[in-house]
Amino acid sequence: MKNFKWFARSWMSLVYLFLYLPIIVLVIFSFNEGRPTRWNGFTLNNYADLFQNQQVIDGLFASLRVAAITAILSVVIGTLIAFVLIRYRGFVGKTLFSGMANTPLVMPEVVLGLSLLIVFKDLFHVEGVAYWTIVLGHTLLGAAYASVVIKARLSELSLTYEEAALDLGARPLQVFFLVTLPMIAQSLMSAALLVFTISFDDVVIAEFLKGPGVQTLPNVIMNYSRQGTKPVVVALGAMIVFVVSFVLISGSIWMQKREKRRQAEIAAAFRDAT
16 A cells, blocks of 8 residues: 555656646746756846847737637627527537537647638638637637536526526516526636637637737747747746746635635524524
């Protein structure tokens, strides 16, 4: 039994080392003077150059804009898809509709990007219109992911509350906005965050569909990487790690405090009832 525990801990340590060693190396060499091939001394100039790099700043704002719009559109479309598949079970063509809605999940992004490029440029003769061609491409992919998350919540949701609201005289639209929507709000937020991350990280579809002069942050990083790893790119990667880590830690602390407060309220309600 002791040997098994030793093996399990060693294996887990190797897994964590494999996952996080590249990130640790990236963060360390972001403070290196010169190219990240060998340690030349500590410096903060890489971060100073990063904050003064207009191409990186423009790419960041472009990615944030595209990801935010994509998340909103994907959640709206994904909610409609989920309602159709969960609440209307007997319509003709449901299997085909479900398959088409889930196709982007298994389709390679290079195929999606190429097909959308053909549709936009050859069929509709639409050249890259600012960010909207990228947004449409990301929404096609993001709506599929959003529908999966929202379907999981809707399938667990009891119809009792909605039926009670209908019995009390509420209209179907009022039931959706006043009853159903608040109960699935957490899944909508989860879907939005997931789609935002996928859109912000995407480089393949954006490379196919970007308009003239439009560069998202992953495309900027890719262009820099083709010229060899530069200190500003390493600093950018480390900065993303810092921001993501801060958001995750802050979110975890907030969720723990919220859960403790909820447990305390339940305990207080139970004491008052008894």
